[in-house]
Amino acid sequence: MLRRIFKPLVGDPPLFLAVSIMTGFGIAMIYSAGVLNIPSVVTEGAWLRQARWWALALGVFVAVRQVRAGWFEWIAVPAYIFSILLLVITLFVGKGSGTATGVRSFLDLGFLQFQPAELAKLATVLALARYLANRPEDPVTLRALVAPTAIVGLPLALVVLQPDLGTVLAFVGILFATLFWAGVPTGFLILLMSPAASLMLSYNAMIWAAFFLVLIVSLYLFRYRLFLVESLSVILANLAVGTVANPLWNSLAEYQKNRILVFLDPSVDPRGAGYHLVQSMVAIGSGGLSGKGFTQGTQKAFDFLPEQHTDFIFSVIGEELGFIGTVFTLALFSFILYRLIRIAEEANPFAGLVIFGILGAWLMHIFVNVGMTVGMVPVTGIPLPFVSYGGTFLLMSWVAVGVATRLVQED
Numbered sequence: 452m453l454r455r456i457f458k459p460l461v462g463d464p465p466l467f468l469a470v471s472i473m474t475g476f477g478i479a480m481i482y483s484a485g486v487l488n489i490p491s492v493v494t495e496g497a498w499l500r501q502a503r504w505w506a507l508a509l510g511v512f513v514a515v516r517q518v519r520a521g522w523f524e525w526i527a528v529p530a531y532i533f534s535i536l537l538l539v540i541t542l543f544v545g546k547g548s549g550t551a552t553g554v555r556s557f558l559d560l561g562f563l564q565f566q567p568a569e570l571a572k573l574a575t576v577l578a579l580a581r582y583l584a585n586r587p588e589d590p591v592t593l594r595a596l597v598a599p600t601a602i603v604g605l606p607l608a609l610v611v612l613q614p615d616l617g618t619v620l621a622f623v624g625i626l627f628a629t630l631f632w633a634g635v636p637t638g639f640l641i642l643l644m645s646p647a648a649s650l651m652l653s654y655n656a657m658i659w660a661a662f663f664l665v666l667i668v669s670l671y672l673f674r675y676r677l678f679l680v681e682s683l684s685v686i687l688a689n690l691a692v693g694t695v696a697n698p699l700w701n702s703l704a705e706y707q708k709n710r711i712l713v714f715l716d717p718s719v720d721p722r723g724a725g726y727h728l729v730q731s732m733v734a735i736g737s738g739g740l741s742g743k744g745f746t747q748g749t750q751k752a753f754d755f756l757p758e759q760h761t762d763f764i765f766s767v768i769g770e771e772l773g774f775i776g777t778v779f780t781l782a783l784f785s786f787i788l789y790r791l792i793r794i795a796e797e798a799n800p801f802a803g804l805v806i807f808g809i810l811g812a813w814l815m816h817i818f819v820n821v822g823m824t825v826g827m828v829p830v831t832g833i834p835l836p837f838v839s840y841g842g843t844f845l846l847m848s849w850v851a852v853g854v855a856t857r858l859v860q861e862d
Contacts, residue, residue, distance in 0.1 A: 462860055470848075473838060474505055477764070477837050480764055481494075481501050482497075484497070484751060485498060494759070501841075511849065516856070520858050523805070523857070524584075524801050527580070528581065530570075531575060534574040537570065538568065538571055538610065541557075541568075546559060556615050556618075557843075565843050566843040572621055572622065572847070573850060579599055579603060579804070580804035580808060583630075583804055584799075596630065603625060606622060617833030620815050620831070624812050624815030625808045626811070627640060629804050629811060638669070638673060645689055646692040650696055653696035654696065670685060728826055728830055730750060730766075731824045739774065741774075741775050742773030743773075744771060745772070749770075761834055761839045762832050765780070765820060765824045765835055780838070788810055792810070805855065805858055806855045813848075816833055816835065
């Protein structure tokens with residue numbers, strides 16, 4: 452009975468409920484992150500501002516739900532072009548916000564600060580989905596992946612220039628998740644990722660040589676599905692990346708090198724580049740099974756834990772709510788992603804591609820954010836969906852939920 456009442460309003464009641472619980476939970480943890488022994492102007496009142504953004508997001512969610520499903524495909528290209536223009540403008544007049552003062556990611560509109568990259572993510576999902584859905588055949592050759600890669604590559608490159616590595620990774624998630632749902636063979640996706648693997652492995656000549664040999668064998672096994680020019684392109688791309696790896700490393704700023712070295716061994720610089728990671732792992736490890744209690748985290752209270760209301764909010768969860776709290780958080784995220792997959796299975800090609808693009812972005816956010824707090828991936832600025840403080844990110848995440856649920860509902 453309740454499902455029949457709420458479904459026309461929210462589209463997918465289980466998804467709406469799960470996202471609402473996660474958002475409310477996030478606001479509670481942002482409040483806790485602001486409970487410090489020495490008050491901070493950065494975290495003070497952050498939970499209230501986030502609650503206001505949620506109220507705005509719910510209003511926009513309801514408005515998005517009123518749009519005819521067919522209009523999203525029509526607006527995909529104009530929205531993509533508009534978002535590209537905003538990203539270009541941001542490079543010239545953009546500024547940092549809060550603790551992210553070293554990047555040009557935000558446009559100051561006077562009454563609020565807006566992050567165009569968040570709009571660009573959803574616009575890119577729509578444009579990529581429209582292109583792939585309207586192809587007469589599935590993209591089952593490497594040449595067919597050039598245009599999709601370019602669609603994602605343009606906003607990705609503009610975000611790199613800000614620079615905002617966290618958002619860059621979200622665009623990568625969008626590309627691979629959408630291509631997977633479009634029917635691109637897994638082997639082709641692996642080949643598409645191979646230059647990145649070459650970049651990471653080329654620090655050791657023997658390891659890179661072994662990887663290159665595996666790559667050659669893989670191309671031989673795919674010889675009946677690849678054109679000669681495609682195989683040569685993969686080989687040349689990996690050779691080029693492996694060749695420039697050393698000069699690229701030397702061109703990195705010292706702090707960027709330190710972040711990579713600290714990822715490999717946090718003890719290298721525990722009071723410098725490794726400080727974030729060390730304090731995060733101490734916080735999570737000290738939480739034990741059930742945590743120290745809501746608002747009772749000591750690493751957080753003494754401000755040892757950096758970026759505790761944004762990028763490292765998962766560490767606050769681990770310290771105050773313990774293993775139980777982290778499992779609850781990850782289980783709820785798993786349910787949200789599961790619901791997206793279920794509704795994508797019932798959708799038309801365009802809608803399914805949009806939903807998987809959204810899923811890819813969120814999955815990358817979750818994996819990298821949680822991974823960096825426990826030392827699985829290098830530290831980078833990337834928020835946890837619906838939980839970390841960030842108005843634009845929360846707003847556009849709710850817009851994405853509205854778009855996803857509206858696309859699978861008949862007009």
